[in-house]
Amino acid sequence: MYPAPFRYHRAGSVAEAIRMLGDIGEGARALAGGQSLLVLLKVRFDEPTDLVDLARIPDLDTIDQGNGEIRIGALTTHASIARSELSTAIPIVGDCANGIADNQVRSRGTIGGNVCSGDPSCDWPTLLATLDAQVHCEGPDGKRAVPVTEFVEDLYATVLGQGEIVTGISFPTPAVGSAGAYVGFKRCAPAYPTSSVGLQLALNGDDCEDVRIALGSSGLTSIHATDAEAELRGKTLTDDVIAKAAEAAAAQAEPIEDQRGSEDFKRSLIDTLVKRGVGVARRRCAGETVEVSHEYY
Amino acid sequence: MSTTEVVAHEVDKIPVEITVNGTVYRREVEPRLLLVQFIREDLRLTGTHIGCDTTYCGACTILLDGEPVKSCTMLAVQADGSDVQTVESLEKDGELHPLQTAFSENHGLQCGYCTPGMLMSSVALLAKNPNPSDKDIRKGIQGNLCRCTGYHNIFKSIEAAAAAMREE
Numbered sequence: 001m002y003p004a005p006f007r008y009h010r011a012g013s014v015a016e017a018i019r020m021l022g023d024i025g026e027g028a029r030a031l032a033g034g035q036s037l038l039v040l041l042k043v044r045f046d047e048p049t050d051l052v053d054l055a056r057i058p059d060l061d062t063i064d065q066g067n068g069e070i071r072i073g074a075l076t077t078h079a080s081i082a083r084s085e086l087s088t089a090i091p092i093v094g095d096c097a098n099g100i101a102d103n104q105v106r107s108r109g110t111i112g113g114n115v116c117s118g119d120p121s122c123d124w125p126t127l128l129a130t131l132d133a134q135v136h137c138e139g140p141d142g143k144r145a146v147p148v149t150e151f152v153e154d155l156y157a158t159v160l161g162q163g164e165i166v167t168g169i170s171f172p173t174p175a176v177g178s179a180g181a182y183v184g185f186k187r188c189a190p191a192y193p194t195s196s197v198g199l200q201l202a203l204n205g206d207d208c209e210d211v212r213i214a215l216g217s218s219g220l221t222s223i224h225a226t227d228a229e230a231e232l233r234g235k236t237l238t239d240d241v242i243a244k245a246a247e248a249a250a251a252q253a254e255p256i257e258d259q260r261g262s263e264d265f266k267r268s269l270i271d272t273l274v275k276r277g278v279g280v281a282r283r284r285c286a287g288e289t290v291e292v293s294h295e296y297y
Numbered sequence: 298m299s300t301t302e303v304v305a306h307e308v309d310k311i312p313v314e315i316t317v318n319g320t321v322y323r324r325e326v327e328p329r330l331l332l333v334q335f336i337r338e339d340l341r342l343t344g345t346h347i348g349c350d351t352t353y354c355g356a357c358t359i360l361l362d363g364e365p366v367k368s369c370t371m372l373a374v375q376a377d378g379s380d381v382q383t384v385e386s387l388e389k390d391g392e393l394h395p396l397q398t399a400f401s402e403n404h405g406l407q408c409g410y411c412t413p414g415m416l417m418s419s420v421a422l423l424a425k426n427p428n429p430s431d432k433d434i435r436k437g438i439q440g441n442l443c444r445c446t447g448y449h450n451i452f453k454s455i456e457a458a459a460a461a462m463r464e465e
């Protein structure tokens with residue numbers, strides 16, 4: 001299957017990419033790994049006149065830590081995040097990077113492209129919401145940082161203006177003693193999750209001091225599960241308390257019935273995933289190494 | 298009066314230099330040319346298969362600078378300057394690669410359609426992990442579908458190849 005014809009431009013720098021995208025206007029699309037865009041172009045859901053390839057822009061594929069912050073360049077692939085030290089140090093990041101699609105898609109797909117897809121089934125926006133991440137953008141009007149929860153505005157829609165690109169994301173280094181988990185459920189490796197849950201806990205013994213929960217593939221954008229958080233925050237984590245939180249998350253989700261499952265099925269998945277996520281995050285808070293990722297049927 | 302408007306953007310061809318199985322190829326390609334088509338139609342290396350053409354099945358898996366990728370979801374222009382390895386690179390001087398021998402001896406294939414992709418994913422796996430566990434093998438070919446074998450003989454084949462390669 002061929003995409004419709006387009007012109008191809010290779011940007012050598014962020015400034016050049018912004019200029020190219022701005023000059024061409026409406027018909028231009030940025031190209032990173034192509035693991036979302038090329039799939040759409042091949043079935044002709046989109047027929048851009050021009051692609052501006054960002055992939056050769058230097059220094060946008062690095063992971064840096066310092067000043068209480070972690071920064072990941074937009075062009076960093078899922079695979080390189082999965083095998084980075086960051087994924088060992090902050091296992092919730094590894095859960096997500098390892099769970100996305102399959103080896104081949106992870107070799108090419110980038111965190112920037114994933115966030116820019118505005119797809120509620122894309123894992124990074126959900127994971128990054130649990131870590132309070134910012135998306136760093138640069139365009140004709142300069143630079144700005146946008147909280148990831150505001151960056152994806154609606155289904156397949158981001159706040160990016162014409163000629164604006166994402167250069168990276170950043171989030172505060174999680175506090176010592178806090179830990180998270182990113183768990184999802186999907187039909188097979190090369191498929192988007194049916195449901196996913198990102199969860200970050202700060203514990204004092206069994207008492208939940210703070211918590212952040214986001215739900216993926218559960219609405220038009222990822223859902224901030226505030227009701228579930230309220231069931232946990234400030235409470236001692238008993239089975240009862242956790243069950244109430246899971247129920248609240250399932251109720252707050254807005255899953256849409258599709259070929260991956262009915263609304264009820266997806267709500268029951270979320271309920272289970274929240275319980276599983278809390279379990280893993282608790283063990284990690286206690287210093288245990290726990291390997292989780294997306295599960296398949 | 299009906300007119301058929303042909304919307305064809307005037308597109309310039311782009312020069313690329315892609316090394317495939319050790320040979321450097323210089324070509325001018327249309328930007329929309331997929332890497333798999335470049336490999337199969339331009340270079341006539343038809344060992345790389347097209348199964349689903351939608352990034353699911355993995356039949357088109359090749360190694361790009363050592364990493365497994367689905368060549369149906371990559372443009373030839375994106376591979377400019379890269380090193381591509383296809384299934385044709387495995388056999389050397391008439392000698393099958395240990396993975397090919399193991400697939401043959403362990404009935405790791407039936408129709409053979411998925412096999413080139415399975416082999417390339419296995420090459421990538423064993424390059425990183427010469428002694429993979431059962432789970433590692435399953436993860437290694439998670440992006441490759443087989444409609445015939447039920448996978449068990451593929452797992453067996455990869456295990457046997459890994460053992461043979463460790464002895465070499």
Ligand SMILES: Cc1cc2nc3c(=O)[nH]c(=O)nc-3n(C[C@H](O)[C@H](O)[C@H](O)COP(=O)(O)OP(=O)(O)OC[C@H]3O[C@@H](n4cnc5c(N)ncnc54)[C@H](O)[C@@H]3O)c2cc1C
Pocket residue numbers: 029030031032033034035036037038039054074099100101102105108109110111112113114115116117121122123124160164165166167189190191192193351352353
């Ligand atoms: C079979 C399959 C299964 C998948 N499963 C999952 C999954 O389980 N979970 C998951 O999260 N994802 C999944 N994906 C999607 C995958 O993660 C993609 O890699 C990712 O969504 C897009 O990243 P990319 O670099 O390939 O972006 P591209 O496809 O190149 O671009 C995607 C979009 O973002 C824009 N864009 C890209 N980079 C930038 C930038 N820096 N600035 C501005 N705009 C930009 C493009 O214009 C385009 O609109 C799957 C994909 C496939 C094919």
Ligand code: FES
Pocket residue numbers: 346347348349350351352353354355356357358367368369370
């Ligand atoms: S043909 Fe490329 S993944 Fe199926």
Ligand code: FES
Pocket residue numbers: 405406407408409410411412442443444445446
């Ligand atoms: S052997 Fe027929 S698809 Fe795998």
